[in-house]
Amino acid sequence: MTMLAGVAGQPIAHSLSPLIHTTWIAAAGLDAAYHAFGPEDAAGFAAMVADGRAGRLLGLNVTAPFKEQALALADEASATARTCGSANLLLFRDGRVRADSTDGAGLMAALSEQAPQLDVRRQTVVILGAGGAARAAVAGLKAAGADVGVLNRTRARAEALAEELGATVVEATVLKEAALVVNALSVPPDLDVSRLRDDAVLMDMTYRPLLTPFLQQGRSRRLTTVDGLAMLIGQARPSFRAIFGVEPPPVDVRAAALKALGETP
Known part of the structure; x- marks a missing residue:
């Protein structure tokens, strides 16, 4: 059958x-x-x-x-x-x-494949967004030992997610410290990649298009990028x-x- x-x-x-x-x-x-x-x-x-x-x-x-x-x-x-x-x-x-x-496992598998040099343990990681995709990202990265911050336009939503999953709510100024920035928004984020660390990794959970504007900005700075298809x-x-x-x-x-x-x- x-x-x-x-x-x-x-x-x-x-x-x-x-x-x-x-x-x-x-x-x-x-x-x-x-x-x-x-x-x-x-x-x-x-x-x-x-x-x-x-x-x-x-x-x-x-x-x-x-x-x-x-x-x-x-x-x-x-x-x-x-x-x-x-x-x-x-x-x-x-x-x-x-x-x-399995979304968290998928995120970690994508990072392992396309950013093998990144070890998120005890590293500052910033998740952009506070919806369902962001929840999976926070949970997966927290389980991997990262110090996870949530950055969202509506602070109340970020606070609710962070409190429930044991993350912190951060402001845009924290981005300059982040080893990894994950876009869990359905739209391109308003983000100045010039302020990021030279060794920062950018990940976008969207795969249409594969090379999103967010990842394009990262590549323009020669940053390591991880696409949503890998996830x-x-x-x-x-x-x-x-x-x-x-x-x-x-x-x-x-x-x-x-x-x-x-x-x-």
Whole structure:
């Protein structure tokens, strides 16, 4: 019987997750399928989770706007998902739902791949934004031992996130001390990269476009940059392992994703 999994979000047509997982499925020779699902609303997403409970889905990656609901609908959750307050992965087994979050692992995998010289332990790290993406970044970097600061236009949101996850709220003046600056905003940040350390690393959690204006500014200063596609693939690896029970095969999914994005390797 073909194993069925997928990714749920709204909108979802832009997602590269089906391409990544389908490439691994083919390379592993699995009798499986991975699709994009676009529930219209919370009720539609709840119906998908019910399908999972009924055994019609093996697992589901979850993206906006359903990550918090995914956690709420689960019977059990990993410590990481509870810390993040959301889940990007649901596993369905024997009528039960387990929630997990692999976003933090994906962020750390991206840093390891594209900024291998960076050791975040006891380093000042600044997260731009205070939404769901920022939560995952804060949680992942705190777990890795970084001194994490949150910088957001609306200070109250930054304070709420920082208090819950054990980070601090910082002002723009702290950027000059940061070893790593992560853009968790959906728009380009208003940031003067000339004030950053000469060895600072810039990361953008967005991958459309791959080279965002934020990363372009960093490259103009010859700073190390880390793109959102590396994070997407980084979070997909543990998701694939958890859903299908096998390691992702050693195929170049980044090349396939770049081709789909119309980017050159």
